[in-house]
Amino acid sequence: MAEDILYADIKFTSQTGSSSLHSPSQQLAAPQHSRWIQIALWAACIGNVILVIAVIVLALLLEAEKGKILLNNGGCNASTDKFRASLRHSICNQNQNRSSDNSPCKVCPVQWQLHRDKCYWPSKDIKTWDESKHNCSTRDSQLLVIQDKEELDFIENITENSRYWIGLSLLKSKKKWTWIAGSQLDQSLFKEPNYAEENSCAAIKQKVTSEPCNRELQWICQKDSLLL
The missing domain is CATH 1.20.5 (Single alpha-helices involved in coiled-coils or other helix-helix interfaces)
Incomplete structure (x- = not known):
């Protein structure tokens, strides 16, 4: 124990x-x-x-x-x-x-003429209306479109010696003179040119006349001026 x-x-x-x-x-x-x-x-x-x-x-x-x-x-x-x-x-x-x-001042490229807000280039060569239109587009411009009486007077002064294509042609479907911008001719600016055929385009030599579009003439290109 x-x-x-x-x-x-x-x-x-x-x-x-x-x-x-x-x-x-x-x-x-x-x-x-x-x-x-x-x-x-x-x-x-x-x-x-x-x-x-x-x-x-x-x-x-x-x-x-x-x-x-x-x-x-x-x-x-x-x-x-x-x-x-x-x-x-x-x-x-x-x-x-x-x-x-x-x-700002307004300037134009070399060989272009300044008038108000636009630049103008009268050609020395001759072409048909369609070829002239295309040439203006390659210059970043368009065939001349006349806006008012003052511009018309200026163009008439620089076209004293030759006939130049402008951006106005006869619209075949309606037989109306139409600017390339799409507006119809205002006959208060100048009267509608007489035409002998439907395929007609407008040219100017002191006054606006109708010419066959396949005729070779000088032409005037137009574009806005450059602001500096």
């Missing part, structure tokens, strides 16, 4: 000792684990701060580049304005040093 009790006491003591041996290591592991968590949190916070600073610096750099672009565009515009002023001075006889002379 005594031996059983002694054995029980020894066994109990051994279990207690074993429990006391494991407790210090567990107590040491818990603080170390908490320390690593704190380090990781601090590292994450520092990384976020660095990221925010990088974004702010990048935004400032982009804003600075934007300012440089706007400045360069302003310089380009200033150079363009100066160039236009020089052209006005040399071509339009405008004083580039006076702001009152900076209004």
Whole structure:
């Protein structure tokens, strides 16, 4: 009976000792684990701060580049304005040093004549009406379309010596004189030309006359002037 009790006491003591041996290591592991968590949190916070600073610096750099672009565009515009002023001075006889002379001026290509807002090109060769119409289109223009009496007077003055095709022809289906732009002739501008056949086109030599469209004549091209 005594031996059983002694054995029980020894066994109990051994279990207690074993429990006391494991407790210090567990107590040491818990603080170390908490320390690593704190380090990781601090590292994450520092990384976020660095990221925010990088974004702010990048935004400032982009804003600075934007300012440089706007400045360069302003310089380009200033150079363009100066160039236009020089052209006005040399071509339009405008004083580039006076702001009152900076209004746009009208110019025409070489060998074209300026009148009001349009440029006119009287040909020296001769072609049929259709060929003349095509030639004007290759020059980024059209056969002459007379808009008013003042323009008619100007054209009559520059066609004193030759007959020129203009952009007016007889519409076969309705037998109406029609401009190439699609509008019909306003007879308050000039009377409808007499025609001997349906295939007739209009030419001008001081006055407008009817001619067979396959006849070869000189022609007049017309287009808008260029503003400087």
